[in-house]
Amino acid sequence: FIIRIMELEDIQTGELRHISHLNFTAWPDHDTPSQPDDLITFISYMRHIHKSGPIITHCSAGIGRSGTLICLDVVLGLISQDLEFDISEVVRLMRLQRHGMVQTEDQYIFCYQVTLYVLRRLQAEEQQRNS
16 A cells, blocks of 8 residues: 655645555455455554544545545454454444445455454464463
8 A cells, every 4th residue: 555644834834744545455446455464554554554534535436445444444443352242233324425336246246255354363463472
């Protein structure tokens, strides 16, 4: 992925603001990434650099890839807090705010695949610590 740091200045007040622009390039429109590792790294980095204010995400239409990314960010956040989650409910609630979030069946399935991948990885790490 590509990282761009922009500096914006309010010309009236002189206030400076730094914006981090992250561009995940390995994700074709109406499709899914070929493997979860790069996207998981992207989401982790996105969370790491986020200090305050909203995270803005957008793809070409703002519902397919964006919806999938947001769904996975929510689910991975719940996993990291050891909270229960329901992917279908996360998507349903997102669709109340923006119609069509997680646009294709493949993107919906990908949310489950990435979640399972992360849970299996966490389980393997825990088993390794306990042995």
